[in-house]
Amino acid sequence: MGSKAGWQMLRAKHLARGVWxxxxxxxxxxxEYYISAVTSENQELRWPATAPSINQTVVVW
Structure with missing residues (x-):
């Protein structure tokens, strides 16, 4: 957690309008993960807005 080591890029599959x-x-x-997309105008969008500095966390227990 909090390290950039071990990051992987995964592709999303488009299912329907606005659904991936x-x-x-x-x-x-x-x-930890974040989502990044590039628009047709070449603008990068990220979620959460704080990514890649602060990402979404999934805790497994």
């Missing part, structure tokens, strides 16, 4: 699907690799460890 992605499968995270199976893990028994906590993880």
């Amino acid at each position: 699907e992605m499968n995270f690799p199976s893990s028994n460890q906590d993880l």
